[in-house]
Amino acid sequence: MAIKLRNEYGPVLHMPTLKENFKEKGPQNASDSYGHKQYPANQGQEVEYLVTGTHPYPPGPGVALTADTKIQRMPSESAAQSLAVALPSSQARVDANRSAPAGGEYRHPGASDRSQPAGMTSAVMEGGNAKNSALMAKKAPTMPKPQWHPPWKLYRVISGHLGWVRCIAVEPGNQWFVTGSADRTIKIWDLASGKLKLSLTGHISTVRGVIVSSRSPYLFSCGEDKQVKCWDLEYNKVIRHYHGHLSAVYGLDLHPTIDVLVTCSRDSTARIWDVRTKASVHTLSGHTNAVATVRCQAAEPQIITGSHDTTIRLWDLVAGKTRVTLTNHKKSVRAVVLHPRHYTFASGSPDNIKQWKFPDGSFIQNLSGHNAIINTLTVNSDGVLVSGADNGTMHLWDWRTGYNFQRVHAAVQPGSLDSESGIFACAFDQSESRLLTAEADKTIKVYREDDTATEETHPVSWKPEIIKRKRF
16 A cells, blocks of 8 residues: 555655644654655654545545544554655755746756755665665767778779679788679789789679688689689689579678588578588578678678668578578668677668677667668778778778768779769778779779878867667
């Protein structure tokens, strides 16, 4: 009953009217440190209160309370402790009235100009003793100051392909890199000089994905001809085909610790292949539209896919089943990137770039501002995240804070149309000192950090603004 009174009738109970014939025998009531007078213990005291319209209830509807039922004796000590109601002293009431705003404006009990000390306080009764606990008002989260990163500048443009350059990968030894194009060729380039070393032909449609193995001298490629090929770089020939996809293969990735290849396709599936036996270990079904990107890692979840059905799926490699489906994006997810050091990843979509935490895909934050179709994401160990878009713009972000510190829109190759400005893929080299982009003007552009830039010449235009950590 005491709890019911406190919860349901608190508004009329919290300040009972003191009756005129108030009598008190015994010591004065003790006050707490904030001037709040506690209920006196029922020890030889005669204290009477006028309780207006609470309990006991009248004997029937429409029957007024009698003089006997109006006057209630003070509750027992145990009941008073269970109620845990503190009556403000007359002095505290005077101070509150003095500091009250003019015009009878309502002031929240936690307002700073109260007569009480700053901060919200409450008297909590525990074991018969009043303990004061300060409840600090929560502040809105603000963006911490981002780490300063030097800007990146274009220093080389490599031409040679006869069609859109759709994919790019740097070999583990950092001597050369490989590109795949809509001209159906795979080209290998010297990283230091930018000169063409080798062209590989064999695909009969656009090459959409390339990756170089760090465990064997193999290059893997996939394309819109539904084919997945394994090239032996000692002989520069195809030594294996992986058959099974029913439509164009949009991307592929190698597992870092075991000989497993994962591909994703327009047939709404991703497939796991045994590199040596060419066997299809699992078909990862669940997406309802084309799977645009796939990434592998050694830790769980070992496979991450992004799809045109707007979802991201985290997969159990052993079972071949979905662990988690992330539905926060509202548009196609064409790019996913894993941070090389942190247990986090990012996904790119026209609505937002979103950061997530493994293993369950907990949402971290949005990186807003790149309002375009984001085709590619890459990140280095310094925390520089690069997003490349279909309209040729490239944004560089600080991974930790989501601060956009540079925006780049390189001119198209002479002789190309302005509409051929588009970035399809990008990658850092192994030293992370160069950034390579594969573009729609049939070129590969190479960027490096500006050595002359300092925090004074390129300051961070940062304000501690409130972070919008919305989920959608």
